[in-house]
Amino acid sequence: MNIGQAARDSGVSAKMIRYYEATGLIPKAARSYSGYRHYDERAIHTLRFIRRARAVGFSAVQIKKLLSLWQDRQRPAREVKQLAAEHLTEMKARISELESIAQALSQLIAHCHGDERQECPILDTLAGENSTKEFLEAHGASHMHARARRSRTK
Amino acid sequence: MNIGQAARDSGVSAKMIRYYEATGLIPKAARSYSGYRHYDERAIHTLRFIRRARAVGFSAVQIKKLLSLWQDRQRPAREVKQLAAEHLTEMKARISELESIAQALSQLIAHCHGDERQECPILDTLAGENSTKEFLEAHGASHMHARARRSRTK
DNA sequence: CTAAACCTTCCCATCGCTGGAATGTCAACC
DNA sequence: GGTTGACATTCCAGCGATGGGAAGGTTTAG
The missing domain is CATH 1.10.1660.10 (Multidrug-efflux Transporter Regulator; Chain: A; Domain 2)
Structure with missing residues (x-):
């Protein structure tokens, strides 16, 4: 084949x-x-x-x-389970990382009125210009680089 | 500087x-x-x-x-909010994708006794050898490639 | 014989970085 | 003045898992 x-x-x-x-x-x-x-x-x-x-x-x-x-026919199921469990732990870590970022982001969005006015807490926070500024620093999570999905069903 | x-x-x-x-x-x-x-x-x-x-x-x-x-001092907060909201939506999508994968994985792990025996439902499922096999196919999620984190503190 | 549908290898791009090599510059100290 | 060390510069390569495409050889059906 x-x-x-x-x-x-x-x-x-x-x-x-x-x-x-x-x-x-x-x-x-x-x-x-x-x-x-x-x-x-x-x-x-x-x-x-x-x-x-x-x-x-x-x-x-x-x-x-x-x-x-x-x-390997001889391998104990234990080894497989352990490998899978480690992977699951990593995945869960990534998920909570993403969740805390999403959380921070929705806070930001929630505080923005989103109308025609120019005042915008989202930009202000990113610029470090308001009281919520440390709030972002707390989320040191920044280091995941989840990739954009590829559409399988392209 | x-x-x-x-x-x-x-x-x-x-x-x-x-x-x-x-x-x-x-x-x-x-x-x-x-x-x-x-x-x-x-x-x-x-x-x-x-x-x-x-x-x-x-x-x-x-x-x-x-x-x-x-x-741009003239921009309405609306535009910023919209951009942020789109990003949040993407993030949430990635999160649920990861969650459904993690879910599938823990199912697999839960079904594995994990002792010294050789019989292992995790490998069997990956190999497509048992009843749970379609279960994985259902999770078409596979396509995120979240990267491993980099340690900032190094 | 020819055209389509395969296959091959090779290189490039993605994304957000990090690392390193080779080289140049600047400030301080003897 | 000379040396040393901490800077700076550019360029190149790699990560991970793919997709895209070019340039070319093979196979198969009509």
């Missing part, structure tokens, strides 16, 4: 399949005489595993561990 | 100040004879504005708009 079919069957784009191979997440695919990559059912299965793991937010590094745990 | 001092005063790193200049977020700084950038109080003020706006998660593009609104 060629890469296009593998992509359709697994739900992972051909681009990403090549990328996963290049970064060592999946082994190098066998090639046909003319250089085309070739995939079997097992490979598709792995790709689907990766897609689902990405869907629950695991990073490439974590997925690599999950894959090796998956392939 | 040189860039280093400006960085200390504004809380924006020298690297970032140069970056903001290069990307047009701030105007080109005046230079000394030997090429050193020079900043006045007004510039520091702007940098602080940017830092606070980043702290509440505004993107560079949004900040650019905010800056021009800030500098």
